[in-house]
Amino acid sequence: MASVTYDKASRLFPKADRPAVDSLDLHVDDGEFLVLVGPSGCGKSTSLRMLAGLEEVTSGSIHIGGEDVTGIQARDRDVAMVFQSYALYPTMTVEENMGFALRNMGTSKKDTKSLVLEAARILQLEEYLGRKPGQLSGGQRQRVAMGRAIVRRPQVFCMDEPLSNLDAKLRVSTRSEIAGLQRRLGITTVYVTHDQTEAMTMGHRVAVLKDGLLQQVATPREMYDAPVNTFVAGFIGTPGMNLITVPVDSAGDPTFGGEPVRPSFNVGARKEVVLGVRPESLQIVGRDAPGLDIKVTLVEELGLEVFVHGQATDGTATLEGKDLVVRTVRSKAPSLDDVVRIAPLEEHGSRLFF
Ligand code: ATP
Secondary structure, eight states: OOOEEEEEEEEOOTTOSSOSEEEEEEEEOTTOEEEEEOSTTSSHHHHHHHHHTSSOOSEEEEEETTEEOTTSOGGGSOEEEEOTTOOOOTTSOHHHHHHHHHHHTTOOHHHHHHHHHHHHHHTTOGGGTTSOGGGSOHHHHHHHHHHHHHTTOOSEEEEESTTTTSOHHHHHHHHHHHHHHHHHHOOEEEEEESOHHHHHHHOSEEEEEETTEEEEEEOHHHHHHOOSSHHHHHHSSSSOOEEEEEEBOTTSOBEETTEEOSSOOOOTTOSEEEEEEOGGGEEEEOTTSSOEEEEEEEEEEETTEEEEEEEETTOOOBGGGOOEEEEEEGGGOOOTTOEEEEEEOTTOOOEEEO
């Protein structure tokens, strides 16, 4: 087991006008599960591949267990990679697939067998050891790919979207299996996904990347409660935070629907600020209460919970013109094209962005 440190690590691809990963500073504790998340092309796979030794580090360095591994070959790094494609050998059985890397490393037949059996037990694959990958379901193949990594007892696991080939239901169960397994084995893990729900449910901490730049590293709860910028605020959460440009009154308080937002934030002499409010921190209020009127553009029913989307009728703008989203319950859900008044809950955790 070992910690991982990226020290101003960059990757500039030939002919690219900016680095795919730009001066990444990131420390992963020994035994920690860290998730790298961000939209397509933000540099998360490249960051992971740099750690695994599959991608050159153009400047800066990477350390595993305090040792500088920047110039060290992938096979000498004691890192096991689990890919999205699983990359299983189709003609080998599950047992042979799982033991292949060990045999290549010179592990005896007997030791290989016992390590494979142990991993198969942990992953509940014992009854499939004699099967070929083509005779397994997607979830079982995914477990074999994990098994191949586990048998090596590496210092670090690198996982690149290992769940993306699974259907929605299996993704949910497998994500808790992987997180549980990582907690039991205690092997330092860096996990890449573009899915913020996966990131928030699996990681001890989450690192958000955008355009090759690290935006924030925090526990899922901190990330949700205190995003550092509008990008993280909009990216984390389903749906993301509402980001509303609101006027500031003469006392220096941002207002929402004409009323100062409470608790009071004094923002001084600014004319307007961006207020970030989670959909669950807004409510639909009566027409005689203070608030902002929105015209409903979409009503999303998810069982008891309902997300009401709409646009402000007085021209109050949201960042990128997005709909405002309010979480409510079925009994309070309006209909399409209704005009409803919304206001922040008293105990709301809104954020201000400048
Ligand atoms: P995705 O979720 O789509 O896999 P990502 O966040 O993992 O995206 P990367 O694959 O790390 O993103 O790519 C980051 C940037 O580097 C992208 O702009 C991509 O086009 C570029 N890139 C990746 N690999 C290469 C390469 N071999 N040569 C040139 N540019 C590359």
